[in-house]
Amino acid sequence: MRSLRAAAALALTGCGASPTYLRGSGYVADRLATLGWGLLAIAAAVVVVIGLLVLAAVLRRRPPASTDRMSSAGGLSWIVIGGIVVPAVILLGSMVYSLRVLAATDRPEAKPALAIQVIGHRWWWEVRYPGSSPQETFTTANEIHVPVGLPVQLELTAADVIHSFWIPQLAGKTDLIPGQRNVAWIEADTAGRYWGHCGEYCGLQHANMMMAVVAEAPAEFSRWLEAQRRPAPTPSLPAALAGRAVFTRTACAMCHTVRGTEASGVLGPDLTHLASRRSIAAGALTNSHGNLAGWIANPQALKPGVLMPAVPLQPDELHALVSYLRDLR
């Protein structure tokens, strides 16, 4: 586990922005962050004012005793105004402010540029991109690309237990619930890579269920779409070719899909363009030759509890397989 945490930290720092929700980079996150700061300010002000009042009450000298037993000591106006009216106004105001922000962020102003399906599994994300024609649909995993500055709709569901989709810098949490279709949307202001986590405890590896949202200029985004739509090409290097045979003839093809080959398994992520992704194992490891080899050799050591078993392979088979996977751009 220690090695995993170290690797995760390494992976994250290698990717730039840390997932802080205090500073939003998207339409939704911006406004939510502002709301958060705003409510914090109000609450802080209230605390300060109350604190001062308490202090004043403690330090104030007591007026002399009055002979009139039933006379009012005064202060009812304090109670009514300070204790009922002012709090009511502040709370109502905060509520209205919150509701307005929620309403403003509930739906995008413009029609979403595209609708992406995200299905949560233990412990990875399946992502399906639609197309205007059946020829243009494809599936990928753990990494979502969106065009900058355009709203993108997300249709969320889960395959096994409840997960939650949370990209702190872009949007708040929306649950992925088996058997139910939830809808969220994001819009990134600036290009960049944003990390996300699963936001609902979903089992042993909940903490290692991460995803990346990459916001790109529209031209780059189109290029990425085109590349993802293509099936995996025939490898040119002999090692990679041998690796493809290993992939399709052993256990790999039983659980994974690589479009353009016989492999059409659905228990694990789609690997057609694995080499185009920066991390593997849902953000737990950087996508490198060594990490891939280690992961395939013994996934349970790196992410205990995952469905992927250790497949017994000869060293040259493993090497060929990793060459093939590195070739799946």
Added chain:
Amino acid sequence: MRGLASRRPPPIRWIAPAILLALLAPLQGCGDRGPEPAPAERRVSTQAATVDESRAPAGELVDQPGAPSPGEWTLPGRDYAGTRYSPLDQITTRNAGDLRVAWTFSTGIPRGHEGQPLVVNNTMYLVSPHPNIVYAIDLRNPGGPLKWKYHPPTDPAARGVACCDVVNRGASYADGKIVFNRLDNVTVALDAESGKVDWETKLGDISRGETMTMAPLVVDGRVFVGNSGGEMGVRGWLTALDLGSGKVLWQAYNSGPDKDVLIGPRFKPYYDWLKGEDLGVKSWPPDQWKRGGSTVWGWVTYDPELDLLFYGTANPGVWNPDMRPGDNLWSTAVFARDPATGEAIWASVTTPHDEWDYDNINEHIPVDLVIDGKPRKALLQFGRTGFVYLYDRATGQLLSAPMYQHTNWATGIDMKTARPMEVPEKKTHEGVNVTNICPASTGARDQQPAAYSFRTRLFYSPGTNLCMDYKAGRTAYIAGTPYLGAEVVMYAGPGGHRGEFFAWDPVAGKKVWAIPERFPVWTGALVTAGDVAFYGTMDGWVKAVDARTGAVLWKFKAGSGLIGNFMTYLGPDGKQYVAVYAGVGGWAGAVALGLSPEDPTGALGFVNAMKDLPDYTAPGNTLYVFALP
């Protein structure tokens, strides 16, 4: 004030236990089912159908291209059109009540017996379920030894990739050869006299999930064969073999690029949305057409006048529709092809982007009708979808599509495009359990074929009355395993009767009479010039009915449920005989083969609808031959 102790106990104290007993008592017999009365044989007709005596008087032959002499049966449907009409008239509505068993023969394979025997040159030929043993019985010497028997080396593993029992739908006879398909994808031609293998052609591979169950059709020295495996992600085709040598003449796929589907300049579909290039690729996600189903496991028919072959294609591969967005051509289609070259001449599609497994492989029967005063070369099919499709068989134009069973997945067929008008609530999707879809995936009727009488001008068809719940889910494709992605549960449709045998007027587009049955009627029909129609039930009843009125003339309880097709022939003694297999099984009867009733999804959902079948019948394997005394 009266003392409390002297009050009588209130009657409520007796009522509670009495109610409890009354509620629990009916469940007491849940282990043993007492005999239940059969549903009343209401054949519900108020008026007899007209018999056009001037057209086809008793005893006179009707023009049935492809049919042999009146007393023989050489093609699965007796003639090229598959009318299953016999000109024999010794058995009539007056004497059918006297029918009795003449002799029987067991094939020795207690699995589902679909198909029908052939009779030619006083010899009867039977093909058993897997391993597809062929028996030749000398009708001149029925008590003696078999003329010959051929036990092929059919691969036992083929049983593991056959979706719906290991049935065989029969052979064809032509030029002294008996031609049939083995479950393990080998088409075999045997010399009809000696039983020796003339040629064998392997056309598919069980490692890809392919099998062959259909009865080949032989026309003009060509054998037409289709494959099975739409539930296994197979890519379907129709292949023509040379009758003399077994060599492949042409092969037409039903999905993929035009050059594979043999769509070329002669292809003229009637509807615009079917015109275009490589629609068999473009209407699928990339490469999905390679697992496009669209197999040809049903019936092939032929019209010699137009020189066109007709056949339908099966479901589009994976049952989960969300895994294959697009119209998924050319699944659930009907094709008209040139038998010499295989080129497609026209096509129509019944359920583009099918979401219910409504295979379109039911027989298409070419018949000349007079519609709106005009004579039309028509082609009629009882669709799985619940609609009767009547086409102009020269152009592929859909002339009418009336509903013939309770159907709620569509409100009708749009005559401008021949596309169904689907009901949004009945569309199936991944992760959603859509309930109460009628008809169930087995359809308002499945492959069990209808018969057409040239005398009454009516069709006689078996029918099924089932509805279903359908829940699609993601599935892997692993070659040699099912490619389904759907959990289906079937149950009886409105009315509670799960089957029906009915007479259909193709011109009026209505049922003339209908006989409801407890179980789906899974036998192919026969109708004769004696105006007697035959059908059987899955609980073992063989029935003869009056073709005009639907009155049941005679019935007989056979040793096992019936799922085969009736045929009739003249014996060497000049008597008319009627023959049919009794051996329950097939898709509908799978539960009788030992499946567990507490899993309602068994047998692709059929188990739930047929849980009581084992109370009526068990597997069998007997051919019954009936005759008048």
Added chain:
Amino acid sequence: MSSRFPERLGLAAAVGLAIALAGCTRGAQGGEGGVPGGGLTRGEQSDTVPGVQPGIVPEVVLGHVSNPYADDAGAIATGRQLFVGFNCSGCHAAYGGGGMGPSLRDSLWIYGKRDAQIFSSIAEGRAYGMPAWGARLPDELIWRLVAYVKSLGTEAEPEKPPRHAADKVMKAPKPRRAEG
């Protein structure tokens, strides 16, 4: 007759019927009747009975192999996931009731019911069409499938088959009458 007699009678009748009904449900589980294993259990080979005792497979033949995931609820749940993911459910039905392949829920084990024998059936395949998964799946996945298959029909079954009415008859239109 005491004044409490009616309640006692009703209670006794209810209890009696409940006992009778319990017998009904157990029968439904067994598949067809006449299946071995209903009476005496024949476990290990006996030293006093001569010969090779058909039907009993001793440990020495099975190689003393046992399922490392026996009674492991987590492994059984994973086994369910694999059962669906590898299309076992396509041939054996979504809850093992059978279809193209035989039922895995009944008490008839065609090739033996010991864990090692079920493992063999999955790994080596069988003559009538069961594929040999041992070439493609590592042992630890096959053992999980064995654990799941053994759980079918028992309390340990993770996803029990839905109870579906056998003859759910909907509001019926009138039976079809002949047209004119």
